[in-house]
Amino acid sequence: MRRPVVKPSSILSSVAVTLCVAAAATAVHAQSKTLYIGMNGGPMEKAYTSQVLPMFEQANNAKVVVVPGTSSDILAKLLANRDKPQIHVAFLDDGVMARAVSMGLCAKLDDSPVLKELYPFARMKDDVGAGVQLGMTGIAYNTKLFTQKGWSAPSSWLDFADPKYKGKVVFQSESSSTFGLHGFLALNRLWGGSEKNVEPGFTKWPNTVGPNVVEYVPNSAKISEMVQTGEAGLFPLTPTAVADLQDKGLPVAYVSPKEGPVLLLVDVCVVKHNPDPQLAQKLAQFLLSKPAQEKAAEAGKQIPTNRLATMPASMQKSLGNVESLLSKVTVVDWDAINARRPEWDKRWNQQIER
CATH class of the missing domain: 3.40.190.10 (Periplasmic binding protein-like II)
Structure with missing residues (x-):
């Protein structure tokens, strides 16, 4: 019995199909990961989704989805899912953050140069969280x-x-x-x-x-x-x-x-036991950085906690000297x-x- 003749073009087509399948598999593997961040809705959510988070998404091939709600709402969600968190990173008012920390909901922030750029009062004890917005x-x-x-x-x-x-x-x-x-x-x-x-x-x-x-x-x-x-x-x-x-x-x-x-800080916390702790830590460090906080100030008039970050001139004029304001602030x-x-x-x- 004569063997069938396989044409070179058929071999090339087969190889091409194989390569396409492999490339497709690689593309699926490389699809962006999704992180969920809890924060206040309204102006804060708009500022971050429009100007701040896209910077992180592009640099890390990731998608960041905001879960809107008050600090109390976000805390309730963290408690309800503490064994299998659905939120990776949370923004909480400092009083609510203190409760979250006492309940063991926050992981320690990775040691990073950005922590040294913050106002000293913005670093929580043992770095279990840090101020991301000064109020x-x-x-x-x-x-x-x-x-x-x-x-x-x-x-x-x-x-x-x-x-x-x-x-x-x-x-x-x-x-x-x-x-x-x-x-x-x-x-x-x-x-x-x-x-x-x-x-x-x-x-x-x-x-x-x-x-x-x-x-x-x-x-x-x-x-x-x-x-x-x-x-x-x-x-x-x-x-x-x-x-x-x-x-x-x-x-x-x-x-x-x-x-x-x-003093009213909005703190950022990496949620303990979240599904992607490494990328969540990276997001937290980004949010505390000079570029992110400058964008937040520009887009949403968020006052930076990073001492290297600058505010728009109109915002600076309205607030006056922040260092002077902070010298008189009461810390509860x-x-x-x-x-x-x-x-x-x-x-x-x-x-x-x-």
């Missing part, structure tokens, strides 16, 4: 309303207790908002209290700030609406949050209280706060917002 809770006010009333700009935390602002103060709930908690603690401190003693705050509030409050809101989302209607005249907020309102065309301004604002004791928070929340709901 300072101070006083925000409705400039249009103040002009109409002939009021000068506020200058002190004690202005919240000034009777002339009766019915024009909006305060975030201590039990659900870091802004509200900071404002309460700042006044409590001026009245002789501390994070370990909030009796002055709870005792004095009903006869000082309380009568001025038109509404206690669970978060700051409603404030923009209340500014437009003229209901909100004075409320605790950060420069970044005020800038977001200004971008919407609202007549608001930020004031750093003469007693000092309260989150361990003391979190140990007593459930009791405070109960008292706040019973005595203040009843």
Whole structure:
């Protein structure tokens, strides 16, 4: 029996098919990995997805998907999936981050030169997390309303207790908002209290700030609406949050209280036992870097925690000297706060917002 004749062209075609299959397999293997990052939605999510995260994705052949939510929302997700995390990296307000760390949800950050570029206070103990955005809770006010009333700009935390602002103060709930908690603690401190003693705050509030409050809101989302209607005249907020309102065309301004604002960091945490710890560590280091934080400042007015990062000129002008602001900032004791928070929340709901 004669063997069939195999033409050279057939051999070449077979080889080509084999090479194509191999190339396809290699392409599938090289497909970008997906990381999930938990952070606040709205302006922060928009800034990071539009300007910051694409830099990391292109450099690392990866896709970063934002899981939006408040810090409390993200913490709840981490707890629900602590044995098999679905989130690789999380942004949490510093108070919530302290709780996450105490629950063993965060892995130690890899030692990296970028950690030495941060403001010292931005590095958490044992590097289990680090500040990725600098915030300072101070006083925000409705400039249009103040002009109409002939009021000068506020200058002190004690202005919240000034009777002339009766019915024009909006305060975030201590039990659900870091802004509200900071404002309460700042006044409590001026009245002789501390994070370990909030009796002055709870005792004095009903006869000082309380009568001025038109509404206690669970978060700051409603404030923009209340500014437009003229209901909100004075409320605790950060420069970044005020800038977001200004971008919407609202007549608001930020004031750093003469007693000092309260430090509010947004921290980044690599979630322990996440599916890709190596790439998650790389993402965290990138987010703390000078290029990433400059993009975040440009796109979302996020104040850098990396000392080498610069801000846009307009943002720098609005804030003034950040080093000078930081010299007056109050740093709260989150361990003391979190140990007593459930009791405070109960008292706040019973005595203040009843």
